[in-house]
Amino acid sequence: MAEEKPIVGVILGSKSDLPNMQPCFDMLKELNIPYELELASAHRKPLVVQKWATTAVDRGIRVIIAAAGKAAHLGGVVASYTPDPVICVPMKTSDLGGMDSLLSMVQMPSGVPVACVAINGAKNAALLALQILGTGDDARRKQMADYKAKMAEE
Ligand code: RP5
Numbered sequence: 001m002a003e004e005k006p007i008v009g010v011i012l013g014s015k016s017d018l019p020n021m022q023p024c025f026d027m028l029k030e031l032n033i034p035y036e037l038e039l040a041s042a043h044r045k046p047l048v049v050q051k052w053a054t055t056a057v058d059r060g061i062r063v064i065i066a067a068a069g070k071a072a073h074l075g076g077v078v079a080s081y082t083p084d085p086v087i088c089v090p091m092k093t094s095d096l097g098g099m100d101s102l103l104s105m106v107q108m109p110s111g112v113p114v115a116c117v118a119i120n121g122a123k124n125a126a127l128l129a130l131q132i133l134g135t136g137d138d139a140r141r142k143q144m145a146d147y148k149a150k151m152a153e154e
Contacts, residue, residue, distance in 0.1 A: 006036035008129050009061040011052060011078060013041045013068030017091050020120050021067050024089070027126035031143060033133070036061070042074040049074065053081035063129040066114075067122070069093030072101040075114045085132055088116040089125045 008028060012021060028035045036059070040048040056064060064084050066075035069091030079086040088105040092098035098119035106116045117124040127147070134141030 003034050005060045006034045007060060007062045007133065008033055008035040008065060008126075009038070009052070009056050009059070009063075009084075010035050010065045010067070011038045011040060011049070011074065012066075013039075013072065013074045013091075015039050016093065017067050017069065020091050020093070021089065021122045024065060024067075024122035024126045027123050028129070031126065031130055031147075033126070033130065035065075042068070042077040043071070046077075049077055050081060053078040056082050056084055063087065063132050065089060065125045065129060067091055067125075068105075069098070069101045070096075070104075072104040075105050075116075076108050076112065079108070079112050079114050086114045087125045087128050087132075088114045089122055090116065090119045092120045 038052050040052060042049050061084060064078055064086045066078050066086055067089035068074035070093060072090055075086050075088035090098050090101035090105050094100055102119055108114055115128060130140060130144050134144050
């Protein structure tokens, strides 16, 4: 776990998503997972999203976390541009309680999968990123095993 450059890329549809995503940032820091953060809406800044997603692999990003609310197409759009796995976090931001975000994220067409955690499931997004990293990294896998063991003791 000697990474210094970001290996997880986090993208949010708006700076208004920052508070809901704080548990994700806290968990990534606790796990010593270097990450980068981008704020760009799939609808308001589509070209920024396209460039960020298409260059993610070249920057060393191995897992992407995408959080957005309402018509939450961000994760799916990012997934269309990158071979990296994308974890979506539906934001509870609107009058519809986040069901709009959730359904917008999970109903992906065949051939372009995303993973999706619960509405406002920011912490779990970080843990799922760790588990994905752990499939090719024994030290990361042990981190998750240790986390689970500690949780069982509490
Ligand atoms: C989405 O719309 C964002 O991800 C956010 O959850 C929601 C509201 O964005 P703002 O209008 O607060 O920028 O694009």
